[in-house]
Amino acid sequence: MKVIICGAGQVGWQIARHLSGESNDVTVVDNNPELVRRATDTLDVQGLTGFASHPDVLERAGARDADMVIAATYSDEVNMVTCQVAHSVFGVPRKIARLRAQSYLKADYSDLYRRDHLPIDVVISPEREVAEAALRRLSQPASFESEVYLSGKVQLLGIQLEDDSPVLETPLRQLTELFSTLRAMVVGVRRDGTLFAPEPRDQLFAGDQIYVFTHTDDAARTLEIFGKTQSRQERVVIIGGGNVGLAVARKLESAAHRPRVRLIEANRARAERAADALERSIVLYGDGMDIEILREAGIDKSDAVLCVTDDDKTNLLASVRAKAEGAGMAIALVNDPTMVPMMGPLDIDAYVNPRATTVSSILRHIRHGRVQGVYSIGDAEAEIIEAEVMSTSPLAGKQIRDIEFPEGVLVGALLKAGDVVRPAGSTRLDEGDIIVMFALSKDVPAVEALLQVSVDFF
Structure with missing residues (x-):
């Protein structure tokens, strides 16, 4: 996929980092030569110094055969004009713009972004996304991180394990047996600054930061099992x-x-x-x-x-x-x-x-296959990917144990026929199932290959 990223600030650089690491053809455009140089020196991307909204700059960036333009400069207006030029002059199929001003985001003005007006396919609002993330943190005060998946039926909780946690030094396989009715699964552990996907024999220790998928109805019980108590914020x-x-x-x-x-x-x-x-x-x-x-x-x-x-x-x-x-x-x-x-x-x-919140929002609209959600963990250490299993996907019709997932990938939750299922090795993935996976960044390309269908759904 050929992508032009306009704006080489923190968000643009992170998006370029993700996409270039997955063998996409990425060009970064910014009017600040230092930011362009940083991107080209640290990432496998092409760089171009200039104003992203100028047609000649976009043409030099390769807009005539680009699949997507991501406008993430610091100016809402530049991002909007960039998408307009990309559409009207070069016919770029997919255009994503980051807009900050709340006036642009009011529902009353949503017609503004129609293809015959201002052709932006996806509008990302950093402030709105961050506010929602802050509210999730407030709603789960016992966790350091919280995200929702499967239409709110499943939560990802980040839990810091203390010395008094009752599950310390217990193999994860044994925890699954002890709490057989608990719809929860540990998918990631950060220990001594390193994040990894645990195996059933692994134990948990004080000081570990763990990432747990849990059914929303079981969230309070999950926190309690790991030594946390919930309280309402009054x-x-x-x-x-x-x-x-x-x-x-x-x-x-x-x-x-x-x-x-x-x-x-x-x-x-x-x-x-x-x-x-x-x-x-x-x-x-x-x-x-x-x-x-x-x-x-x-x-x-x-x-x-x-x-x-x-x-x-x-x-x-x-x-x-x-x-x-x-x-x-x-x-x-x-x-x-x-x-x-x-x-x-x-x-x-x-x-x-x-x-990370803005990057996750943009990645959600970039992935191949029927990807419905992407969330970036830590400093782009891992991703949580929510996706529908398609009939032409290599996953369809196979039991989880028979799928060649990389070591850094775990299936954390599954929606089958409308019901949330805790995945096991014998669980079969069928067309229409929605899976949520934890994947270390290095393994994301392999996950995308497993999700790939015969036609890209853009």
């Missing part, structure tokens, strides 16, 4: 009143149990905008690092603090200060993946990575 403090913080506050206001929300914003204009937009939440104008402001927000009585300013260091330090003042748990928005190892020593409970 009081939430949000530090940062930008698009993400405001979106989370709005969602919490409309939630069924309606937690008490206090939002802190250091910019007066943003604070006033948030105060006008929110009905039940209290908005405080001030610095989220200020002890007095935190105390005025009732940080010592809060069940959770969500730090979502546009500065990673502020989010980390505000989380630490909030926990020191008595916050029940802290969730930080962190763009730089190299800061993630600091979470444990700083006693920060969970994080949201906007880059």
